[in-house]
Amino acid sequence: MANPIDFYFDFSSPYGYLASLRIDGIAATHGREVIWRPYLMGAAMKLTGSTPLINRPLVGDYARLDILRSARRYDVSITIPSKFPVASVAACRGFYYLTGSEPDRAKHFALSVYAAYFSQNRDISSHTVVSEIAAECGADPTSFAAALSDSAIKDRLRRETDGAIEAGVFGSPYFIVDNQPFWGNDRLSELDEWLESGGW
Amino acid sequence: MANPIDFYFDFSSPYGYLASLRIDGIAATHGREVIWRPYLMGAAMKLTGSTPLINRPLVGDYARLDILRSARRYDVSITIPSKFPVASVAACRGFYYLTGSEPDRAKHFALSVYAAYFSQNRDISSHTVVSEIAAECGADPTSFAAALSDSAIKDRLRRETDGAIEAGVFGSPYFIVDNQPFWGNDRLSELDEWLESGGW
Numbered sequence: 001m002a003n004p005i006d007f008y009f010d011f012s013s014p015y016g017y018l019a020s021l022r023i024d025g026i027a028a029t030h031g032r033e034v035i036w037r038p039y040l041m042g043a044a045m046k047l048t049g050s051t052p053l054i055n056r057p058l059v060g061d062y063a064r065l066d067i068l069r070s071a072r073r074y075d076v077s078i079t080i081p082s083k084f085p086v087a088s089v090a091a092c093r094g095f096y097y098l099t100g101s102e103p104d105r106a107k108h109f110a111l112s113v114y115a116a117y118f119s120q121n122r123d124i125s126s127h128t129v130v131s132e133i134a135a136e137c138g139a140d141p142t143s144f145a146a147a148l149s150d151s152a153i154k155d156r157l158r159r160e161t162d163g164a165i166e167a168g169v170f171g172s173p174y175f176i177v178d179n180q181p182f183w184g185n186d187r188l189s190e191l192d193e194w195l196e197s198g199g200w
Numbered sequence: 201m202a203n204p205i206d207f208y209f210d211f212s213s214p215y216g217y218l219a220s221l222r223i224d225g226i227a228a229t230h231g232r233e234v235i236w237r238p239y240l241m242g243a244a245m246k247l248t249g250s251t252p253l254i255n256r257p258l259v260g261d262y263a264r265l266d267i268l269r270s271a272r273r274y275d276v277s278i279t280i281p282s283k284f285p286v287a288s289v290a291a292c293r294g295f296y297y298l299t300g301s302e303p304d305r306a307k308h309f310a311l312s313v314y315a316a317y318f319s320q321n322r323d324i325s326s327h328t329v330v331s332e333i334a335a336e337c338g339a340d341p342t343s344f345a346a347a348l349s350d351s352a353i354k355d356r357l358r359r360e361t362d363g364a365i366e367a368g369v370f371g372s373p374y375f376i377v378d379n380q381p382f383w384g385n386d387r388l389s390e391l392d393e394w395l396e397s398g399g400w
Contacts, residue, residue, distance in 0.1 A: 044258065047257050047258060048256045048257055048258050048259050049251065049256060049257070050256070050259075051249065056248045056249060056250070057247050057248055057249070058244065058247060058248050058365070058368055058369075058370040059248050059250075059370055061368060062368060062370070062381055062383060065381065066381075066383070069380075069400070072400045073390075073400050165258070168258055168261060168262060169258075170258040170259055170262070180269075181262055181265065181266075183262060183266070184386070186384070186386050186387060186390070187386060189389070190273075190386070200269070200272045200273050
């Protein structure tokens, strides 16, 4: 069995959202599975000394334009959320809670969190909002809400974020397959060509 | 006549080098001209609070790998120079000196500077080295060397760098065509598709 693709992303990343809508399809054409790995990109950004694109002079204006232009290109409805970027701790914990027993629902939840944030301007840093999204995906709201404060789930997210950084990950989206890292939604076509050709 | 493509780059940027080898060909398929605009990216980076990719934890390792992988993809010989990044003031001044009277030679010079730096590990921050490269391109070495310290040429580079920043430019390569900005060598194919389709 060929190695899976590790797909690292932050729920506050619009380019992560765009990639989340395409990565499974691209992987499938090459007979690869995808391991979805949300993590706290802010922890990596502390190490790299980076700041959110949107907050930087000059870069911020470009990023606003490019996010919306990229969304149009892939026919995805995106508006810049009123609170952006935002802490994605609750969404990540919810994902890792669901993925333990219901991996398909976890993925459905991840896509729904992204759509809620970037298409519906819902505040995904809120436990309440994230629990509502989980309920919309058919999860039990009471146990889900409890899991958001569960120490085992908190530990899981810490381990995942530490593991991402140990693997060299610092951005969103960020892919690793066959030990090759690819950073950015605009590198998905390169990842596709890499798998098609066997690399260069 | 369709608008030209403004091609902004820094001589110390490996992604600028890769783009310099492809932009004219892409533009020609769409009946566009390219205005080559070397500038001092460091001035923009002061404004954006950015630092060279190669110097950042995590990002630096990725950048080294990605620069070499991107070079292999486009069949370009690149080694990371021993002094990297480097001040590109002399190379920029030389370009603007040549472009006034000999635009074709200026472009030849720009491509030669890039190759000298990234393929031959020559120190392009040196007036002597840059003058040697100009001579290799057939320019008169004495008048070229004098121009590197000429106040009118210094002013021209300042104006070009200020103009780039006023146009929102902060990276290398960075393209603007029909008021649309595109940042990065990995966006050249998007620029190509944009011109082909008329945009989205």
